Amino acid sequence: MKKILVWDLPIRIFHWLFAGLFVGSFAISHLVSKHNPLFGLHALFGILLVILVVYRVIWGIFGSEHAKLKHLFFSPAELIAYVKDEIFGPGKKYIGHNPGAAYFTLAILIIPIFSVLTGFNMVSSGTETLEEVHELLGNGAMVLVGLHVLGILTYTLKHKELISLSMIKGTKMGPESEGLKSSHPIAALVLVVLISAATFKVFSNFNFQTGEFYCTLTGQTYFLFDKEDGEGKENGQENHGRKNHEDKEDDDD
Numbered sequence: 246m247k248k249i250l251v252w253d254l255p256i257r258i259f260h261w262l263f264a265g266l267f268v269g270s271f272a273i274s275h276l277v278s279k280h281n282p283l284f285g286l287h288a289l290f291g292i293l294l295v296i297l298v299v300y301r302v303i304w305g306i307f308g309s310e311h312a313k314l315k316h317l318f319f320s321p322a323e324l325i326a327y328v329k330d331e332i333f334g335p336g337k338k339y340i341g342h343n344p345g346a347a348y349f350t351l352a353i354l355i356i357p358i359f360s361v362l363t364g365f366n367m368v369s370s371g372t373e374t375l376e377e378v379h380e381l382l383g384n385g386a387m388v389l390v391g392l393h394v395l396g397i398l399t400y401t402l403k404h405k406e407l408i409s410l411s412m413i414k415g416t417k418m419g420p421e422s423e424g425l426k427s428s429h430p431i432a433a434l435v436l437v438v439l440i441s442a443a444t445f446k447v448f449s450n451f452n453f454q455t456g457e458f459y460c461t462l463t464g465q466t467y468f469l470f471d472k473e474d475g476e477g478k479e480n481g482q483e484n485h486g487r488k489n490h491e492d493k494e495d496d497d498d
C-alpha cells in the first residue's frame with residue numbers, strides 16, 4: 246500500500262466549484278428575499294451547475310479511470326450491503342467511489358438539470374406544481390448533501406483515514422497499480438476557462454436593476470426576482486416571467 250493519486254485536478258476543481266455553487270444557490274434561495282436583486286444569483290448559479298455537470302459527464306466518458314461514469318453504477322443490493330457493512334461490520338475500503346458515494350454522485354449530478362428546467366419553466370408559466378417540484382428537488386438535494394458529509398465523517402472515524410483530504414490533495418492509500426499517472430492539468434485548465442467564460446456570459450446577460458435574464462439557448466428573457474414597487478407588473482401579476490427576445494428588442498427601440 247502506497248499513497249496514490251485517485252482524484253485528478255479536473256475532479257477536484259469540479260468538486261469544490263460544484264459544492265460552492267450548490268451551497269451558494271441553496272443559501273440564496275432560503276436567505277435572500279425574492280425582491281432582492283441578489284436573488285437572481287440563485288438561478289445563475291443553477292445554470293453554472295448544469296455546465297459543470299456537462300463537463301463532468303464528458304470527463305466521465307473520456308477522463309481518468311476513477312472518474313469514469315461506469316464506476317458510478319452499483320446495484321441496490323450492493324448499496325445496502327455497503328451501508329450494513331459500514332455500520333455493523335468491519336467496513337470495506339474503496340479506491341474510487343464506494344456504492345454510497347456513487348449513488349450520491351449520480352443523484353446530485355441529475356438534480357441540477359431538473360432544478361434548472363423546472364425553475365425557468367416556473368418563472369415563465371407561474372405554475373404552482375412546478376414550484377413545488379422545484380423546491381422539493383432543492384431540499385431533497387440538500388438532504389443528500391447532509392448524508393454525503395455524514396458519510397464522510399463516518400468513513401473517517403471508522404477507517405481512521407482523513408478521506409476529505411483526498412478531494413484536496415487527490416491522494417489515498419492504495420495499491421500502486423490503481424494510481425493515476427497524471428493530474429491532467431490541461432483538462433483542468435479547460436474546466437477553469439469554460440466556467441470563467443460561462444460565468445462572464447450569464448452575468449452579462451443578467452440585469453441586476455430589472456431582474457431580466459436573457460437566455461441565449463431559448464432566446465427568451467426571464468425575470469429572476471420580483472420587483473417590490475410593482476413596476477413591470479401586468480394585470481396584477483408579479484414581475485416574474487418570460488418574454489420573447491423580439492419583445493425585448495421592441496422595448497429597447
Ligand code: HEM
Nearest residue numbers: 256260263264267341342343346350353390408409411412
Ligand atoms: C465539507 C464538505 C465536503 C467534503 C469534505 C467533501 C468530500 C468529498 C469526498 C472525499 C468525495 C469523494 C468520496 C469518495 O471517495 O468516494 C466527495 C465526492 C463528491 N462530493 Fe463532496 N464533500 C463535501 C461537500 C460537498 C458538497 C456541498 C457537494 C455538493 C453538492 C459535494 C458534492 C460531491 C460530488 C458531486 C462528489 C463526486 C465527485 C465526482 O466524482 O465527480 N460535496 N466529496
